[in-house]
Amino acid sequence: MSKNPPILAAVVLASLSLLAPVGAQVVLNEILYDPVGVNTGQQVVEVQNLGPDPVDIGGYWLSFPPAAWKFPRPTNLPVGGILVVNMNHSGTNTATEFFTGTSGMRNLKSTDSLSLFKGEPFSDSTLLVDYVEWGVAGQSGEDVAVDADRWENGAAIQNSSLREGSSIAYKGSGFSALAWCVDGSPSLGAPNDGCTPSQAQSPVRINELVLGQLGSVELMNAGAVAEDLEGKLLVGRPPSAYRFPAGTLLLPGKLLLIHLGVTGTDGPSDLYTGGNFATFGPSDSVALFASSATGNSTFLIDFQEWGGTGLANENLAIQAGLWTAGTSLSTNGLIAGGSLAGMDGGSGPLKWVVDNTPTPGSPNTDPPSHSIRLNEVLVDTTLGEAQAVEIANTGGSAVSLAGYRLCTHSNLEPGKVVCGALPASAVVASGGFLVVRLGVNQEGRRGLAAGLPDARQLGR
Ligand SMILES: [Ca+2]
Ligand SMILES: [Ca+2]
Numbered sequence: 001m002s003k004n005p006p007i008l009a010a011v012v013l014a015s016l017s018l019l020a021p022v023g024a025q026v027v028l029n030e031i032l033y034d035p036v037g038v039n040t041g042q043q044v045v046e047v048q049n050l051g052p053d054p055v056d057i058g059g060y061w062l063s064f065p066p067a068a069w070k071f072p073r074p075t076n077l078p079v080g081g082i083l084v085v086n087m088n089h090s091g092t093n094t095a096t097e098f099f100t101g102t103s104g105m106r107n108l109k110s111t112d113s114l115s116l117f118k119g120e121p122f123s124d125s126t127l128l129v130d131y132v133e134w135g136v137a138g139q140s141g142e143d144v145a146v147d148a149d150r151w152e153n154g155a156a157i158q159n160s161s162l163r164e165g166s167s168i169a170y171k172g173s174g175f176s177a178l179a180w181c182v183d184g185s186p187s188l189g190a191p192n193d194g195c196t197p198s199q200a201q202s203p204v205r206i207n208e209l210v211l212g213q214l215g216s217v218e219l220m221n222a223g224a225v226a227e228d229l230e231g232k233l234l235v236g237r238p239p240s241a242y243r244f245p246a247g248t249l250l251l252p253g254k255l256l257l258i259h260l261g262v263t264g265t266d267g268p269s270d271l272y273t274g275g276n277f278a279t280f281g282p283s284d285s286v287a288l289f290a291s292s293a294t295g296n297s298t299f300l301i302d303f304q305e306w307g308g309t310g311l312a313n314e315n316l317a318i319q320a321g322l323w324t325a326g327t328s329l330s331t332n333g334l335i336a337g338g339s340l341a342g343m344d345g346g347s348g349p350l351k352w353v354v355d356n357t358p359t360p361g362s363p364n365t366d367p368p369s370h371s372i373r374l375n376e377v378l379v380d381t382t383l384g385e386a387q388a389v390e391i392a393n394t395g396g397s398a399v400s401l402a403g404y405r406l407c408t409h410s411n412l413e414p415g416k417v418v419c420g421a422l423p424a425s426a427v428v429a430s431g432g433f434l435v436v437r438l439g440v441n442q443e444g445r446r447g448l449a450a451g452l453p454d455a456r457q458l459g460r
């Protein structure tokens, strides 16, 4: 024995080096299985060469039973090189970006595993290059990965903190669940840059809020991918909460109008909360959550608050970095039937304006579409001034003119505009008329300066 140990050691070392699988330093580096918006066609797997030599991984397999996909030959991965594979998605491969196509593929799930093999069969642990499993242990391929010393028995990446839009990322060394982290700042196609807390992301934004009776929330998909809102929650003043039903798909650039406190027949762009959701008052808040776990700020997608501070869910919005303490949307000048509208540009409350010509269901940049028009003017030919104005409503529903102002401009006094507010009781029925008799002001002119518009409703 005394002479043998050095020789044995040399033999063992040589064997290890011979048996070391080619490409052992090629790793599954990052996985985005729950991208922002719909998952199908948006999931990404990142592979990196962390070894000292370039590797041709042409012919390597990504195995996620019952699906498997093979890298085309050749696929050169230089030292430090990174490539991404778009899962269950068709496209044209480049040197660093690949598409599995859809035939025989499936989406990765929130509890799943993925193996990288350099050949078949997938039961041969000597062919395994890397392995990862998340959610719950015991996923497909775990036994082979344990045999290959690429995973620990019964280990899985704990992903309960992962919110939509976050990835799981390899930390660069080791072969176990603890070598990975949930990353709120994915880096697909680039070296992993450390893991940050995971916060729900969504392309959907609260876009317009109509307060009071006939109130609504308008949502907009401001992103580039379709959003599946199923299971997400709109939350108003407690206990008002509305869960989006199955099949609520919002395409990029599209709007969805949620009618509050009323029942109706849901359509592709209109949903009805039913009577249990309180309409918005002059001081209220609204929140959009990614899940029914509404006490958790990491599920908060968007939030707005107006007419006051410290209202429902503001604390969570501050935690989520979506809101600044002590701020709220301005309601100055808002009249009954008006809205708060988010406009392009700006951020936070500065992005929002009072819009007394609301556009529920239409883009906020659309010109207001009125059913109210000036229909006839009775002119005093002696003075050359208006004596009475008829207002018509050509729309399909009654319109309140509360807060509206009627303004006259005298030819005799260029530049002088005289306005008067219509009374709160002024309502024009659908297809109806309202005649406003102009008063005589202190200067003997007809106008509204006297504040005495004589409005009477004329039935049709
Ligand atoms: Ca998703
Ligand atoms: Ca990161």
Ligand SMILES: [Ca+2]
Binding pocket: 029, 030, 046, 186, 187, 188, 189, 190, 191, 192, 193
């Ligand atoms: Ca990365």
Ligand SMILES: [Ca+2]
Binding pocket: 207, 208, 218, 358, 359, 360, 361, 362, 363, 364
């Ligand atoms: Ca709108």
